[in-house]
Amino acid sequence: LAVQKFGRRLKNISYRIQERSADVFAALQEILSSVKIVHGFATYEKENERFKRINRESVKAVLKAGRLNSIYTPVMELLGAMGVAAVFWYGGYRVINGHMTIGDLMAFIGYIGIITTPVRRMGSNLGNIQQAMAAAHRIFSVLDIEPSIKDKEDAIEIKDIKGLIEFDNVWFKYPDDDEYILKGVSFKIMPGQVFAIVGPSGAGKTTIIDLIMRFYDPQKGSVKIDGYDVRDLSMRSFRQHLGFVPQDVILFNATISENISYAKANATTEDIIWAAKISNAHEFIDKMEKGYDTILGERGVRFSGGERQRISIARAVIKNPKIFLLDEATSNLDASSESQFQEALKKVLKGRTTIIVAHRLSTIIFADKILYLENGKIVEEGTHNELMNKKNGKYRMLFELQTKENIFASL
Ligand SMILES: Nc1ncnc2c1ncn2[C@@H]1O[C@H](COP(=O)(O)OP(=O)(O)OP(=O)(O)O)[C@@H](O)[C@H]1O
Numbered sequence: 001l002a003v004q005k006f007g008r009r010l011k012n013i014s015y016r017i018q019e020r021s022a023d024v025f026a027a028l029q030e031i032l033s034s035v036k037i038v039h040g041f042a043t044y045e046k047e048n049e050r051f052k053r054i055n056r057e058s059v060k061a062v063l064k065a066g067r068l069n070s071i072y073t074p075v076m077e078l079l080g081a082m083g084v085a086a087v088f089w090y091g092g093y094r095v096i097n098g099h100m101t102i103g104d105l106m107a108f109i110g111y112i113g114i115i116t117t118p119v120r121r122m123g124s125n126l127g128n129i130q131q132a133m134a135a136a137h138r139i140f141s142v143l144d145i146e147p148s149i150k151d152k153e154d155a156i157e158i159k160d161i162k163g164l165i166e167f168d169n170v171w172f173k174y175p176d177d178d179e180y181i182l183k184g185v186s187f188k189i190m191p192g193q194v195f196a197i198v199g200p201s202g203a204g205k206t207t208i209i210d211l212i213m214r215f216y217d218p219q220k221g222s223v224k225i226d227g228y229d230v231r232d233l234s235m236r237s238f239r240q241h242l243g244f245v246p247q248d249v250i251l252f253n254a255t256i257s258e259n260i261s262y263a264k265a266n267a268t269t270e271d272i273i274w275a276a277k278i279s280n281a282h283e284f285i286d287k288m289e290k291g292y293d294t295i296l297g298e299r300g301v302r303f304s305g306g307e308r309q310r311i312s313i314a315r316a317v318i319k320n321p322k323i324f325l326l327d328e329a330t331s332n333l334d335a336s337s338e339s340q341f342q343e344a345l346k347k348v349l350k351g352r353t354t355i356i357v358a359h360r361l362s363t364i365i366f367a368d369k370i371l372y373l374e375n376g377k378i379v380e381e382g383t384h385n386e387l388m389n390k391k392n393g394k395y396r397m398l399f400e401l402q403t404k405e406n407i408f409a410s411l
């Protein structure tokens with residue numbers, strides 16, 4: 001009986017370890033897949049703390065089980081040996097008496113073997129978990145390495161910004177590549193203007209957004225905000241003013257409130273609801289049983305693409321940023337999500353300099369300027385009407401193609 005009780009306790013603990021290490025890996029996976037969000041919203045310390053906390057809890061669980069295990073193993077071995085001896089003795093006695101066949105006895109001993117194997121394996125599982133933890137630790141220390149993009153020593157702390165964005169003959173290639181991805185891109189967006197970037201997949205649209213966020217630095221030319229080269233600004237200070245909605249909508253395994261207020265530590269409930277309303281997310285959140293306390297499933301699978309995107313937009317606008325960068329998700333939205341998204345966009349854009357990377361051209365017809373990017377170069381630019389007036393223009397062809405697709409889709 002004591003063994004049973006002890007075993008149950010060990011099982012509980014071993015289960016807890018598995019749970020905790022699952023926590024560690026979930027957190028790790030979240031952080032690794034959301035490096036852009038963590039850096040973009042400058043919440044690095046917050047993530048580091050969160051991970052350390054989860055990891056600490058997990059280590060505690062492992063240590064506790066380890067202690068228990070070191071008592072458990074010798075006791076168990078001894079009891080086991082005694083048990084086997086007893087079984088042989090009593091079994092032999094019954095076989096001799098004719099109450100039991102030799103086959104029954106062998107089967108019984110076989111069963112004991114089957115039971116002891118998982119018990120033994122539990123011990124080696126502890127070792128595996130510890131190894132995995134060490135690996136997790138190593139991965140995390142990689143994140144701790146000094147980033148190649150960092151503030152200058154005399155970086156300028158920028159308080160308020162107007163929202164002027166300028167690309168001046170920007171040439172950029174990714175660190176390990178030979179070929180330039182952006183080849184002399186220049187444009188200037190006045191405060192409050194809405195620019196759209198369109199073009200084929202791989203043209204370099206997301207790369208442009210990444211350069212504004214300063215995830216990378218260009219090899220030639222410069223990216224400027226309010227006339228300052230972003231390399232001269234303190235990253236934390238200028239990213240404060242950027243509302244960033246990445247192409248892959250990344251939501252955390254936490255409540256909707258926590259996801260929306262992610263970048264604003266002191267956000268009030270009013271702030272959160274305000275951001276959700278602007279993003280057209282309030283209505284569907286409010287309808288849910290637990291409302292803003294609803295926890296998003298692993299990687300937010302319980303929501304539709306459109307809903308997740310609107311939560312992601314709310315997270316970007318809660319800080320009321322002067323500059324809004326939206327990399328539209330490629331996933332197809334249904335007609336109602338699409339119009340909800342349109343509405344949200346109209347409200348969000350007011351009073352902000354905006355860049356929208358658009359895949360559905362219907363979302364950006366109203367833009368002050370549309371840049372058509374192909375193979376790292378701007379090949380057409382103008383308003384929707386100007387670009388539609390170009391015979392054999394690329395934008396016009398793409399627009400007509402999408403309109404046709406829409407007609408087919410609605411048939
Ligand atoms: N981190 C990276 N390292 C190396 N190459 C990259 C990286 N990210 C993108 N690229 C390459 O740079 C080019 C431009 O990519 P980018 O993501 O900017 O395209 P895009 O216009 O946003 O495409 P899409 O419409 O599919 O989102 C592509 O050829 C891509 O393979």
Ligand SMILES: [Mg+2]
Binds near residue numbers: 205206247
């Ligand atoms: Mg992209």
